Amino acid sequence: MINQETNINNINYNNNNNNIKDFNYNRCVPSDTTPGTASLTPAGADGLASLSLDGSFVSCVGNPAEEILPRNWRGLKIDLFDNSVNRDQTNLKLGISVIKSDGTTQNLRAHMNSPTRYIWRGVEPVDAVNNHWTMIKEIQQEFKESQIDYKCSKFSLPHKGKGTEIVGFLAETDHQWLVILVLNAKRFDYWLNKSGTTSQSQRNGNIIASKFIGKEKQPLLSLEDLGL
Numbered sequence: 001m002i003n004q005e006t007n008i009n010n011i012n013y014n015n016n017n018n019n020i021k022d023f024n025y026n027r028c029v030p031s032d033t034t035p036g037t038a039s040l041t042p043a044g045a046d047g048l049a050s051l052s053l054d055g056s057f058v059s060c061v062g063n064p065a066e067e068i069l070p071r072n073w074r075g076l077k078i079d080l081f082d083n084s085v086n087r088d089q090t091n092l093k094l095g096i097s098v099i100k101s102d103g104t105t106q107n108l109r110a111h112m113n114s115p116t117r118y119i120w121r122g123v124e125p126v127d128a129v130n131n132h133w134t135m136i137k138e139i140q141q142e143f144k145e146s147q148i149d150y151k152c153s154k155f156s157l158p159h160k161g162k163g164t165e166i167v168g169f170l171a172e173t174d175h176q177w178l179v180i181l182v183l184n185a186k187r188f189d190y191w192l193n194k195s196g197t198t199s200q201s202q203r204n205g206n207i208i209a210s211k212f213i214g215k216e217k218q219p220l221l222s223l224e225d226l227g228l
Contacts, residue, residue, distance in 0.1 A: 067188075067189075067190055067213050068188055069188070069213060069214070070183070070186065070188070072100060072101045073098055073099065073100060073101070073214075074099045074100065074101055074103070074214060075098075075099035075212065075213065075214025076096060076097070076098055076099070076190075076212070076213045076214060077096065077097040077099075077210075077211070077212045078094065078095070078096050078179055078190060078192060078210065078211045078212075078213075079094070079095040079096075079097075079202075079207050079209075079210045080092065080093075080094055080095075080170075080177060080179075080192060080207065080208055080209040080210070081093040081094075081095060081205075081206045081207055081208065082206055082208045083206050090113070091113060092111075092112040092113060092151065092170065093109060093110065093111050093112060094109065094110045094112060094153075094155075094168045094170060094179065095107065095108070095109045096108050096109075096155070096168075096181070099214065107157075107158050108155040108156065108157065108158070108164065108166065109155060109156060109158050110153040110154060110155045110156070110167075110168045111153055112151040112152070112153050112168070112170050113151070114153060116140065116150065116151065116152050118153075119136065119140075119152050119153065119154065119167060122163070130185070131185035132165060132182070132183075132184060132185040134185075135182055135185050135186075135187060136152075136167055136182055139169060139180065139182065139187070140152070143169075143171070148171055149171065149172070150169055150170060150171040151169070151170045151171075152167060152168065152169045152170070153167070153168055154166065154167055154168075155167070155168060165183070166181065166182070166183045167181070167182045167183075168180070168181055168182075169181075169182070175193065175194055175195070176191050176192060176193055176194060177191070177192040177194065177209055178190075178191060179191075179192060190211065190213065191211075192209040192210070192211050193209065194208075194209060197209050197210050197211065198210050
């Protein structure tokens with residue numbers, strides 16, 4: 001575990017300053033998953049939420065008041081699993097559920113235990129110099145220069161093994177996890193608190209931190225609400 005809050009916050013802060021100037025995003029007030037909303041995530045190591053939520057979403061340092069989503073995403077659910085048998089080690093996996101603009105949900109997962117150099121497996125030399133992979137290289141360099149331990153992996157479709165070019169980064173402080181998603185040469189930073197973010201059923205499914213960014217679906221008005 002690292003205990004370099006200043007360094008990791010600087011990485012996050014610099015990215016936020018860049019994102020605030022870009023209007024091609026949804027900005028949302030985030031909320032860590034609480035026991036009241038944790039039932040949105042099914043228990044189990046492969047159980048990712050199939051949500052039908054409504055909403056729109058810049059991540060400030062450590063405890064963001066706002067976070068960013070791609071413009072065509074209505075919501076994002078992030079689950080961090082630790083599937084290790086021996087608690088002296090970790091077997092971490094990131095699961096994300098993307099709620100698209102049409103209301104459909106796409107689940108992706110990334111196993112976070114491989115050496116960080118494996119991220120470049122399968123990347124053709126001609127692609128390694130495009131904007132997307134250049135950004136990934138820059139993020140790796142940021143972590144290296146800041147002497148922050150991190151993990152990274154490509155996301156794939158659950159159960160199908162089909163990989164994507166969406167890359168997830170994971171770093172740890174004493175109280176939070178920093179999750180960085182990179183897609184289409186765009187970077188999105190999210191903070192997951194370590195305490196108070198999971199229900200018992202989630203913990204039973206090896207989820208150690210969880211968060212939804214977006215606006216939860218509002219219940220339909222009843223006739224009584226309309227005074228009819």
